[in-house]
Amino acid sequence: DVVVYQNVADRKPRIPREAVPFPHAKQVAFCSYAASASDLLGWDAVFTSFPHQVSRIQALSPCHYLQLAFDPVALERTKALQPKVAGFWGVTPEPIPRDLWLTFVGGLGYEHIWKKGTFDIGDASSVFQDRFKWWGYGPTIKPSLKATYQGRAWGKKYYEVMLRSKITLNRHGEIAGEYANNMRLYEATGCGCCLVTNAAINMARILRPMHECVVYRDYVDLARQLWILHHDDDYRKEIAAAGHKRCLTEHTYAHRAKELI
Numbered sequence: 001d002v003v004v005y006q007n008v009a010d011r012k013p014r015i016p017r018e019a020v021p022f023p024h025a026k027q028v029a030f031c032s033y034a035a036s037a038s039d040l041l042g043w044d045a046v047f048t049s050f051p052h053q054v055s056r057i058q059a060l061s062p063c064h065y066l067q068l069a070f071d072p073v074a075l076e077r078t079k080a081l082q083p084k085v086a087g088f089w090g091v092t093p094e095p096i097p098r099d100l101w102l103t104f105v106g107g108l109g110y111e112h113i114w115k116k117g118t119f120d121i122g123d124a125s126s127v128f129q130d131r132f133k134w135w136g137y138g139p140t141i142k143p144s145l146k147a148t149y150q151g152r153a154w155g156k157k158y159y160e161v162m163l164r165s166k167i168t169l170n171r172h173g174e175i176a177g178e179y180a181n182n183m184r185l186y187e188a189t190g191c192g193c194c195l196v197t198n199a200a201i202n203m204a205r206i207l208r209p210m211h212e213c214v215v216y217r218d219y220v221d222l223a224r225q226l227w228i229l230h231h232d233d234d235y236r237k238e239i240a241a242a243g244h245k246r247c248l249t250e251h252t253y254a255h256r257a258k259e260l261i
């Protein structure tokens with residue numbers, strides 16, 4: 001009934017409809033990047049998580065805003081890997097400790113994608129170098145980033161880092177403009193981290209600033225907010241718990257499936 005494309009460039013609009021696979025099916029795309037106009041033309045529906053791209057795409061194909069989300073199955077699969085201990089009530093999984101104070105997992109460098117975000121993360125690594133660790137990829141020149149690098153973390157290892165993190169940093173790429181839109185917003189809160197992210201005009205639609213996440217406006221404000229969290233552990237736990245609750249009650253793929261239908 002429906003053929004879904006993750007990459008809009010994979011469908012060739014110049015090929016006659018009868019010549020494409022499943023010609024009678026609805027041709028639907030999920031597009032969360034700045035695709036070319038020719039690749040966005042002629043779809044039955046396009047879904048995007050970028051609010052500021054909707055009007056541009058709407059001029060080419062029917063377009064709908066659909067936020068990203070979190071899948072709780074990631075928690076189950078990650079926790080299933082934990083060592084199990086025998087106790088009075090039987091064998092139980094060893095809990096994952098929150099033993100990482102401040103983390104970042106993602107790409108850095110590549111100035112055409114994350115110029116400002118790399119600067120923010122690099123500044124945090126300098127100020128909190130003794131308590132900061134990051135996993136990911138990309139060219140990094142700053143000595144403090146090289147000193148705190150832990151290698152790559154994909155799949156279950158990524159979620160294990162999130163489950164071990166008390167605070168995790170997020171930054172948006174230049175493509176997001178003034179809006180909040182990336183997976184880490186949902187993955188971090190879904191795993192119960194205290195999320196610290198750059199401010200965005202639509203943040204309240206996702207997470208309530210300073211209640212369900214901590215937002216910063218520049219690198220000075222970022223350092224200030226981290227110092228507050230450093231000295232007020234109860235505040236950090238309140239933010240993390242509220243963000244976790246909001247994510248699981250509004251931002252799972254089960255919720256998105258209902259919106260999609």
